[in-house]
Amino acid sequence: MVKLLTVAADGLAYGMLLFLxxxxxxxxxxVMRFINLAHCAFGMCGGYVAATxxxxxxxxxxxxxxxxxxxxxxxxxxxxxxxxxxxxxxSALQQVLFSIGLAFAASAIxxxxxxxxxxxxxxxxxxxxxLDASGVEIDSYGIFLVGIGAIAAVAMIAxxxxxxxxxxxxxxxxxxxxxxxxxxxxDRVFAMTFALGAAMAGLGGALAIEVLGLDPAFPFKYLVIxxxxxxxxxxxxIGGSVVAALALGVIDATFKYLVPESGPFVIYALxxxxxxxxxxxxxxxxx
Numbered sequence: 001m002v003k004l005l006t007v008a009a010d011g012l013a014y015g016m017l018l019f020l021x022x023x024x025x026x027x028x029x030x031v032m033r034f035i036n037l038a039h040c041a042f043g044m045c046g047g048y049v050a051a052t053x054x055x056x057x058x059x060x061x062x063x064x065x066x067x068x069x070x071x072x073x074x075x076x077x078x079x080x081x082x083x084x085x086x087x088x089x090x091s092a093l094q095q096v097l098f099s100i101g102l103a104f105a106a107s108a109i110x111x112x113x114x115x116x117x118x119x120x121x122x123x124x125x126x127x128x129x130x131l132d133a134s135g136v137e138i139d140s141y142g143i144f145l146v147g148i149g150a151i152a153a154v155a156m157i158a159x160x161x162x163x164x165x166x167x168x169x170x171x172x173x174x175x176x177x178x179x180x181x182x183x184x185x186x187d188r189v190f191a192m193t194f195a196l197g198a199a200m201a202g203l204g205g206a207l208a209i210e211v212l213g214l215d216p217a218f219p220f221k222y223l224v225i226x227x228x229x230x231x232x233x234x235x236x237x238i239g240g241s242v243v244a245a246l247a248l249g250v251i252d253a254t255f256k257y258l259v260p261e262s263g264p265f266v267i268y269a270l271x272x273x274x275x276x277x278x279x280x281x282x283x284x285x286x287x
Contacts, residue, residue, distance in 0.1 A: 005136045007257045008250050013142025015249020016149035017211055019242050020204035021222065022229040023156060024197035030236020031160065031169060032193055034084070035092055037099040039201055040226060041106035044218040046072045046202025047209050048110060051119040061123055065206055072202020077195035085190065103219040110216040121209040141210060148207065149242075152200065156238045159196075169193050228267060232274050234281030243282060 025039040046068035053059035053067055079102075087095050127141045160166035171179040172186040180186050205218070212222065229248060233240030248267055255266040274282070 004254065004257070006138070007253050009136060009138050010142060011250035011253025012246060013139060013145045013249070014211065014253060015246040016146045017204065017208055018225060018229050018249055019149050019245035020145075020152060020207060021201060022204075022226045022233075022241055022245060023152065023238060024200035024204075025226055026230050026233070026236060026238060026241045027156075027160075027197040027200075028194060029230060030234070032088070032173060032190065032197075034088060034194075035095040035099060036197075037096055037223065038102035038106065038219065039099075039197070040205075040221075040223050041103045041219040042072045042076060042198040042201035043205030043208065043222075044106060044110060044214070044216070045075060046205035047214040047218065048114060048119065049202070050206035051121060051209060051214060054122055055120065061121070061127070065203060068206035069199045069203040072205070073195040073199030076198025077191050079198075080191050080194040084194065085187065088190070103223075107216045107219055110218075114216070116216060119209065119214040121214075123210060145207060145211075148203075152203070153238060153242045156200075160238065165189070165192070225267070228271050231281055232271060234278075237281065240282045 021040065021043055024042070025036060028034050028036045028039065049068045049071045050061075050064035053064045054061060059067075083098075087098055123141065127144055129140045131138045131140055131143075160169065168179070168184050168189050171182075172184055172189050176186055205214070208214070208222075212218075225248075229241055229245045232248065233242070233244030248270070251270065252264070252267050255262050259266075
């Protein structure tokens, strides 16, 4: 029983990492209604920024996180202003084809610059210890991930539900012409929203190096599980994504411990069951 609780605790940390990777896609897909299958490429970008700063310039791990966040966000806004903004009114197929092509291009660029090998990461000692709580071992890095994820979730819910900016985003998506008619600068709002989604992916990618690893295949390795989180939680729902990510993380870790040969089957079976009961996910908008 104690071992099972330890596995569940590790699954909780893994789930919060999935939320950090998925939250930006929840914004672009659910709020902006743009199908961005290159989302994990921004996560890879954040990971390489963190790894380069740590390995090449000896920058402390904690200081690489805001750098990864800001760099991915800057690249996101540059891409949004130059090419992506022309795709908002295009068909879903065109958005899918463009974004998956962008992911392949990002992977190729990463291979040319960094090579195909995994990137190492050096965590501070206080993030590498295992804590014992009445026999239940808890990874200090897992606790750190849960804390960062909780802060990010509260901040994003507050931004999109309780600020003028969030109201402007919803108005611009629901009726662009009316929003522009009342003075909302829709292009600027969309650029900021896409940049925030990319920045969250960059932060998640930097935090994921220790758990998931980092190589040029990153944009494709974890795209499916990120999409599962968004689908189960409901596109556009930050709260739903938190619940879905934590539940999937715990369930995945528990079943892999109890039935190792099950692999990812349980997660995909759960996805089918949930979509049958809730075709639009657990929620539709941020809660």
